Amino acid sequence: MSKQLVEFQEYLKTCRKIVALVGAGLSVSSGLPTFRGSQGLWKNFNMIDLATPDAFYIDPGLVWQFYSWRRYNALQAKPNKGHLALSALSNLATRKDSNLEYITITQNVDGLSSRSGHAKENLYEIHGSLFNLNCTSFMCNYVDRNNLKHPLTKALEGTEYEYDRKNRKRSLEEDDSSHQVDYSISPQFRPVKNIPESELPQCPVCKDGSLLRPGVVWFGESLPLNVMNSVDNFIESNNSVDLILVIGTSGTVYPANSYVDRVKVKGGKVAIFNTDIEEDILQGIVKDTWGFRGDAAELLPIALK
Ligand code: BV8
Known part of the structure; x- marks a missing residue:
C-alpha cells in the first residue's frame, strides 16, 4: 500500500463531512465515453452545435438524435464498482446512528449513480439527466423524471447504435471480475435524418403541443x-467540509470546477x-492534496474501504 493511500485512509476515518x-x-469503466481528450x-462534434439552447432552437431534430443516442447507450451501461463505492458512502451517511x-x-x-443504489437525498445531478424531459413552453412547468422509454418517438428510431470500441480486448459483460477498462471508446455520432418538430417528443399537457427537450443543463x-x-x-455552512x-x-466546466477551491479555502x-x-500531486508535494492515478472504478473501492 502506498504512503499516500495509508495517509489518505487515516484522514478519511476522521472526516465528518x-x-x-x-x-x-x-463512467468510463461502464463503457461510456468522456467529453474531452482524444476519445471524447x-x-x-462541437458542443456549441449540440449542447446549447441555440443548437436546439436551430435544429431540434439533430439535437434530439444526439441525446437519443446517448440515452440508448446510457441505458445499456451498468453502474461500476466506483459508483457502488460512492453509493455505500452515501447510504452510510443516511443511517440514523451516523455522524457523517x-x-x-x-x-x-x-443516471448511473442513481441506478447504483445511491441514497437519493444526498445525490445532486447538477447537469440534469438524459432521462428527464422538460417542456420548452415558458407557460408550462411539465417535467417527466426518469423516463426510460426508448426511442421516445418513432422518428428517433435508428439512434440505437453503440459507441465504437476500437481494439476492444475483452467485453466488460464477459468478464466482470477483471473489470477491464476500455479506454478506446470512440463515440461517433451519426445523425441520420432531418426530423420535423411534429415528430419529436411533445408535451402531453400543453393544449397545442410544445416540444419536450432533454432535461440536461x-x-x-x-x-x-x-x-x-x-x-x-x-x-458554505459553518460546519466546513473536511474532504472533497x-x-x-x-475540472473544465463552471460552476462544478469552483467547488474544489471553495472546500480548500475553508x-x-x-x-x-x-x-x-x-x-507533483502524485509525489505528494502539493499541500493537502492526494492523487491516485488509474481507473476510478478500480481505485475507489480500495481507497474508500
Ligand atoms: C453557467 C450536460 C451561468 C449536457 C454539461 C464562455 C461563454 C459562455 C459560457 C462560459 C464561458 N466561459 C465559461 C462559461 C461557463 C460554462 C463553462 O464552464 N464552459 C466551459 C466549457 C469553459 N458553464 C456553463 O455554461 C454552465 N452554466 O455557468 O451558468 C452562466 C451562463 C452564461 C454565461 C456565463 C455563465 C452550464 C454548464 C453545463 C454544461 N453541460 N453537460 C450534456 O452532457 O450533453 S457539461 C459537460 O462537461 C459534460 O456533460 C460533463 O458533465 C462536463 C464536465 O466534464 P467532465 O465530466 O470533467 O469530462 P471530461 O471529458 O472533461 O474529463 C474526463 C476526465 O476523466 C479527464 O480528466 C480524464 O483524465 C478522466 N478519466 C478518463 N478515464 C478515467 C478518468 N478518470 C478516472 N477513471 C477513468 N477510467
Missing part, C-alpha cells in the same frame, strides 16, 4: 436553483482519482 465531485471518468464526445455528512455532486447525466444555461442552493448550503473527492473530471483536503494526474 465529505463531498464527492464526479465527472465522466467515473467533443472531439468529433455526505453529498455526491455529479456532472454526469447518465446546456452550456450558457443556469443550473437548477434548488440544486445549487442545496450544494452551496452544504459547502475529485473523481474522473477535467481548510478541507482534496483527493483526486483520475487516469491523468500531475506529477
